[in-house]
Structures are given as structure tokens and as C-alpha cells.
Amino acid sequence: MISAKLDFASSQSQSPELTAKHSDSLIVVSGEASLDTDGLLHGWCWCAARPGERRVVEIMINDRVASAIVASRFRDDLRERNIGDGYHGFAVALTNSLTLADPGCVLSLRDRASGEIFWRETRGERGLPEGLPDRIANLASLCRTISQSRELGQAKARGPALKFAARLGYLGRYLERPSKRGNMAFRTASSARASLLNGHATTALPFTAAPQFSVVLDAGEDASETMRAISAASPDLHFANAELLVLDSGADPRTALLPSIFPNLRYFANHGEAPAGARRHAAMGARAEMLIFVKNPAADESQDSFERAARFQIPAPLAGALLHLAPRTSASSDDLRLVITRSSFLNRQPKHHAVPTTVL
Amino acid sequence: MSQRNVMEWERTSERGVFEIGVTRTFGLGDLSKYMPLTGYAAPEENHVWNDGAEASFVVTMQSIPTEQVILKVEGLPFVAEDLKSQDITLYFNGYRVGFWRLNAMDKTFLAAEIEPEYWLARDGGAYGKCVWHMPGSMRPSDVTGADDQREIGFCFQSIAIS
Numbered sequence: 001m002i003s004a005k006l007d008f009a010s011s012q013s014q015s016p017e018l019t020a021k022h023s024d025s026l027i028v029v030s031g032e033a034s035l036d037t038d039g040l041l042h043g044w045c046w047c048a049a050r051p052g053e054r055r056v057v058e059i060m061i062n063d064r065v066a067s068a069i070v071a072s073r074f075r076d077d078l079r080e081r082n083i084g085d086g087y088h089g090f091a092v093a094l095t096n097s098l099t100l101a102d103p104g105c106v107l108s109l110r111d112r113a114s115g116e117i118f119w120r121e122t123r124g125e126r127g128l129p130e131g132l133p134d135r136i137a138n139l140a141s142l143c144r145t146i147s148q149s150r151e152l153g154q155a156k157a158r159g160p161a162l163k164f165a166a167r168l169g170y171l172g173r174y175l176e177r178p179s180k181r182g183n184m185a186f187r188t189a190s191s192a193r194a195s196l197l198n199g200h201a202t203t204a205l206p207f208t209a210a211p212q213f214s215v216v217l218d219a220g221e222d223a224s225e226t227m228r229a230i231s232a233a234s235p236d237l238h239f240a241n242a243e244l245l246v247l248d249s250g251a252d253p254r255t256a257l258l259p260s261i262f263p264n265l266r267y268f269a270n271h272g273e274a275p276a277g278a279r280r281h282a283a284m285g286a287r288a289e290m291l292i293f294v295k296n297p298a299a300d301e302s303q304d305s306f307e308r309a310a311r312f313q314i315p316a317p318l319a320g321a322l323l324h325l326a327p328r329t330s331a332s333s334d335d336l337r338l339v340i341t342r343s344s345f346l347n348r349q350p351k352h353h354a355v356p357t358t359v360l
Numbered sequence: 361m362s363q364r365n366v367m368e369w370e371r372t373s374e375r376g377v378f379e380i381g382v383t384r385t386f387g388l389g390d391l392s393k394y395m396p397l398t399g400y401a402a403p404e405e406n407h408v409w410n411d412g413a414e415a416s417f418v419v420t421m422q423s424i425p426t427e428q429v430i431l432k433v434e435g436l437p438f439v440a441e442d443l444k445s446q447d448i449t450l451y452f453n454g455y456r457v458g459f460w461r462l463n464a465m466d467k468t469f470l471a472a473e474i475e476p477e478y479w480l481a482r483d484g485g486a487y488g489k490c491v492w493h494m495p496g497s498m499r500p501s502d503v504t505g506a507d508d509q510r511e512i513g514f515c516f517q518s519i520a521i522s
Contacts, residue, residue: 054390056382067520068382072389074405087389087405 029055029111031071031118039095044078045071045111045118046088057090059097060108060117066097068112098123108263115207117263143172196223196254197261202231205262206238213242213318214286216279217294217325223254229325230262236321242292245282249275292318294325377420377485380429383520391417391519399492401510407435409512416491419521424479424486431490432471434518437462440503446513449493452478467517474521 033043045055054072058065071090079086098105109119146152147169152161215237219226230244237244245266248255259267268282283291384390385406392403399415400408419431437446439462450458450472458472479486494513500506 065381068379069518070382070384070390072385072387074387074389090385092383 029114029116029118031055031057031109031111033109033119033121035094035107035121039093039098040091041094041107042089042091043071043109043119044075044083044089045109046078046083047111047114051084054087056112058110058112059092059094060110061097062105063108066094067092106259110207115209117207120260120263122260140172143168147172196227196257198224202227202261203234205230205234205244205264207264208238208241208243211241211243211288213240213290213292214245214283214288215242215292215294215318215321215325216245216247216282216286218275219246219248219252219255219258221251223252223258226252226255227258227261230258230265233321233324234262236317236324240315240318240321242318242321243287245286247275247278247282249278292322294322377422378519378521379421380425381520381522383518385518386516400516401512407515407517409438409510409515410492410494410497411510411512413495413497413511413513414491414493416489419488419490419519420483421479421486421488421521424481425474425476427476429474430471430522431457431474432469432520432522433516434467434469435515436465436467436517437514438498438500438512439463439465440500443496443498443503446494446496448514451491451493452488453480462514 028049029045029047031043031045033041035041041059043057045057047053047055054070056068057071058068060066069090069092071088073089073091074087075089076086078084078088094107098107105123107121107123108117110117147165149165152165217226217230226246230246233244243264243266244262245268246255246258248258248267248269250269256267256269259265266282266285268278268285279293378384386392386403386408387406388403389406391397392400392408395417397403397408397415397417399410399412400417401411402408431452437448439446445461445463448458448460448462448470449456450470452472452474455475455478457474457478458470460468460470462468474488479488481487492514497511497513499511500508
């Protein structure tokens with residue numbers, strides 16, 4: 001249970017501004033798309049609640065808007081499927097854009113009015129080669145052999161050679177190190193995703209056009225648990241006008257699949273990066289002025305410790321979301337979260353903008 | 361989209377207001393329904409042919425661009441065995457901004473550079489009249505024997521300003 005350090009704002013009333021922002025973001029659009037091998041992207045986009053509108057579709061490559069098009073092309077199949085009057089299709093050539101993008105880019109389609117991403121595809125190869133565990137074991141053995149070779153171990157070998165031998169040895173030991181989850185089974189991304197979902201239905205994480213809060217979550221060692229927490233917290237996050245950023249330390253490689261499950265999730269990989277640097281990286285990408293860092297209590301204790309949580313007037317919906325994101329908190333949750341303004345965080349002035357209120 | 365925004369969308373669409381980077385399609389789904397077209401045949405589902413040697417439409421924007429923009433039209437020309445090519449000249453508010461000689465009935469992009477000085481300030485926004493001069497427009501009935509009396513030269517499919 002979250003300790004009583006959370007100060008709940010009067011949750012009974014909601015600001016008109018928040019209500020107004022929600023009205024656009026509550027629009028549900030639907031659509032499909034398909035990318036041909038020649039770079040032609042064609043699909044459709046429609047809002048059943050407003051069938052007469054032609055939606056403006058933004059084509060995004062790696063979260064950057066590459067182009068936009070009004071979905072107004074007629075398609076017989078749309079009319080047959082009772083998707084409006086059939087004039088909701090679009091077709092755009094992306095040959096040049098895709099040529100300039102990196103091979104593993106993420107292609108997304110977003111309805112501009114609502115901000116809803118209705119289609120996303122990650123390009124590039126995602127499968128793992130056959131026999132990867134054996135190949136890695138052989139590479140580790142080779143690295144160890146080279147590092148212990150007579151030539152590199154000679155007395156006259158100094159300087160760069162010695163450093164090279166040391167690095168090879170380290171690489172070999174790193175490759176041989178078993179993961180904390182035991183022998184990891186190497187599977188294709190699709191089967192890994194299936195295992196992650198494991199029959200669990202997820203709640204979509206809606207897009208928030210102008211979030212008031214950016215919740216930064218350190219993903220733990222179990223991507224399944226992180227996924228379930230995000231799914232449970234999604235409605236509250238949306239109601240609280242908060243966006244969610246996830247920091248992935250690489251403890252569970254399946255965490256990298258979360259963006260494909262939650263298209264509006266902001267994902268940051270910090271493999272090998274210091275936790276403080278990773279949080280700063282996420283803060284730079286955050287869109288809200290107020291940051292809330294949620295630490296997974298099961299995370300590595302060698303991480304930088306959070307400072308005492310400030311007393312903040314957190315809206316009740318957001319508090320509900322935080323309960324889902326960090327359920328395994330101890331009675332003393334001083335290190336659970338740090339609420340700080342984005343500008344002061346980036347200026348490395350961890351001021352606590354405390355707003356003293358009544359503690360429940 | 362709020363009710364106010366819907367009304368604004370409809371109003372701006374009726375004026376054919378364009379936004380930088382947004383591709384719009386000719387045909388009954390969008391522009392043909394909202395933007396006045398002169399010298400064009402009856403619009404079809406996803407395109408519209410010209411009907412006659414000259415065709416024009418008006419492009420408007422909320423403000424005059426401060427930099428050069430590219431006006432790009434996607435479509436395909438009418439060429440046939442007895443009609444080897446189509447010459448197309450584009451005038452933008454009287455400025456000659458493009459000339460194309462198209463020899464194959466393949467999808468093509470006609471791109472023209474529009475300088476800021478070419479725009480006219482009108483109704484608080486930017487106004488640009490595009491006049492397409494296609495002297496090679498002919499009736500398919502005269503060229504291929506098809507039952508089509510329209511005097512066509514180019515099939516306009518989409519347009520974008522970037």
C-alpha cells in the first residue's frame with residue numbers, strides 16, 4: 001500500500017480544462033494499413049462517431065511526422081464493410097522516406113485530431129538466428145582462448161595488447177554469464193510477444209496530447225509484471241492526463257516488446273547506462289512539466305537512491321495509477337517516487353517544489 | 361474534434377484551405393466536393409479530369425508562406441497511340457511556374473516551386489490561382505474510339521504543398 005505521504009487533491013471535481021482536453025482524446029478512431037514492398041502505404045481511417053469527417057492521418061517514422069494525408073479515397077471494400085460512405089481510404093508513397101530512415105525504424109499512423117495511433121509496424125528483421133546459444137558459447141570460448149593465448153600473455157606484451165586481452169576476457173565472461181532468469185530461451189520476437197501476453201488482455205494506453213504529468217517507470221526484471229501494471233494503470237493515467245515513460249535496463253529482453261503492445265508508450269532503453277543518466281534522458285523526452293519517477297522496489301539496489309519524496313498534491317486518479325505501477329511498496333515509501341519539475345531536473349537542481357498540504 | 365472544430369474544418373474545406381505537408385485528394389471524397397474547379401469534368405471517386413484546354417482551381421492558405429514551397433500534383437496524362445505527348449504549363453497567379461512534357465500514361469508528379477512573392481493576400485490569408493494550360497487535350501472518342509466526349513489531358517489525383 002502506498003504510504004500516507006500521498007496528498008490527495010479533491011477528486012470530486014475535475015477542471016474544465018482537463019475535461020476539454022479529454023473530449024478530443026476520447027474520440028475512438030479505427031483504421032488499417034498495409035505497406036507494400038514498393039513503399040506504397042495504403043489504408044483507411046475512420047471515426048464511427050463522426051462518419052462524415054475525413055480524418056487527417058499523420059505518417060510517422062520513429063515518432064517524427066514524415067507527412068500527412070487526408071483519408072478521403074474511395075474504396076469499394078470500405079463501403080461494403082459499412083465503413084462510412086467508403087471515402088476513408090488513403091495511399092501514400094514512402095519510398096524516399098523509408099530509404100532515408102534506418103532499417104529498423106518504427107512506422108506509425110496517427111489520427112491528428114485525436115492523437116490516436118491506430119497502426120504501427122516495426123520494420124527490419126526481428127527474428128534470432130538459428131543456433132544462437134551455441135554460437136554465443138563458441139564466441140565466448142574463442143574470446144577466452146585468445147585472451148589467454150601465449151602471445152598476449154608474453155612479458156613483453158604491454159599497453160594496447162594487454163588491454164585488448166583484458167577486454168576479450170571480459171567479453172568472454174560476459175557472454176557466458178547466465179541471466180538471472182536462468183538459461184534464456186532464444187525465440188523470435190513474435191513468440192516472445194506471445195509468451196509475454198500469455199493470454200492476458202491488455203488495456204490500451206490512450207494518447208495524451210498535452211499531459212500534465214509524465215510518469216517515468218523503471219521497468220523491473222519481469223516484463224510480464226510490468227505489462228500488467230501498465231495495463232491496470234492505463235485508465236487512471238488517461239483520466240489524470242498523464243503520459244507514461246518506461247526505462248528499460250535490459251534485465252528482461254521482453255520489455256523491449258512493450259511499445260508494440262502499448263503503441264502510445266514512451267520507451268527508453270538504458271542498457272548499460274547509469275540510472276541517473278537514463279532518468280535524465282527520459283526527462284528530456286518528457287512532455288509534461290511535472291515528472292513523477294516511480295522506482296520498482298525489486299530493482300537493483302545499486303541504483304541511485306531517490307531522495308525523499310516531496311509532498312505533492314497528486315490527483316486521485318494519478319495516485320490510483322501509481323498504485324498499479326508500484327504495488328510492491330514497503331510501508332516506508334520514501335524512495336518510491338520523486339516528484340519534480342522537468343526544468344529543475346534537467347538543470348540538475350533537484351529542488352523539491354513542495355506544496356505542503358494536509359497529509360491523510 | 362469539438363463541434364467548433366468540425367464547423368471550422370468544414371468551412372475551411374469549402375474554401376479549399378491547404379496546410380503545409382498535408383496531401384489532399386481530388387475526387388468526391390475531398391477537394392472536388394469543397395473546392396471550386398473550373399474547366400474540369402465531373403469529378404469521379406478519386407480523381408478528376410480536365411475538360412478543355414485550360415483548367416483552374418484556387419489554393420488558399422491561412423497565411424502567406426515565408427519561404428518557397430513546393431506545389432506537387434499527382435496524376436497521369438492522357439496519351440495514346442495517336443497522341444504521343446501532353447504539354448502542361450502551370451501558371452500561379454499569373455506566374456509561369458512549371459512546364460512538363462509527358463510521354464507515357466504513367467503516374468507522375470508535377471512539382472512547381474512557388475515563391476512567397478507569388479501569393480496574393482486575400483481575406484486574411486494567402487490566395488493562389490492555379491491555371492493549367494493543356495493545349496493537347498483531346499477527346500478519347502477522336503483518339504482511341506472510346507465513348508468519351510470529354511476533352512481530357514491530365515487526370516488530377518492528389519495535391520500537396522510542402
